[in-house]
Amino acid sequence: MSALSRDDVAHVAMLARIQLSEDELDRLAGQLDQIVGWVGQVNEVAAADVPPMSHPLPLVNVTRPDEVRPSLSQEDALANAPEAEDSRFAVPRILDED
Numbered sequence: 675m676s677a678l679s680r681d682d683v684a685h686v687a688m689l690a691r692i693q694l695s696e697d698e699l700d701r702l703a704g705q706l707d708q709i710v711g712w713v714g715q716v717n718e719v720a721a722a723d724v725p726p727m728s729h730p731l732p733l734v735n736v737t738r739p740d741e742v743r744p745s746l747s748q749e750d751a752l753a754n755a756p757e758a759e760d761s762r763f764a765v766p767r768i769l770d771e772d
Contacts, residue, residue: 678707
């Protein structure tokens with residue numbers, strides 16, 4: 675018997691704004707119960723001497739230094755623009771002013 679009921683699955687689906695059929699609720703109740711069980715197994719194996727980590731390998735963020743470099747002038751940037759207005763790109767309005 676599943677520890678997670680159909681009502682539990684329906685509640686989680688409602689929170690996630692997912693519409694599920696009756697068959698999907700039945701099927702997912704068992705699947706989610708298995709997932710919760712597997713997470714429980716991982717929690718049992720986790721030892722106090724193992725530090726929490728987000729990735730098993732040490733990762734270093736590789737970025738270049740933020741240095742000022744020459745770039746396009748405003749006129750060059752707008753040279754091929756379909757429309758420009760007040761020294762800026764002109765684009766169609768997508769939002770109302772309300």
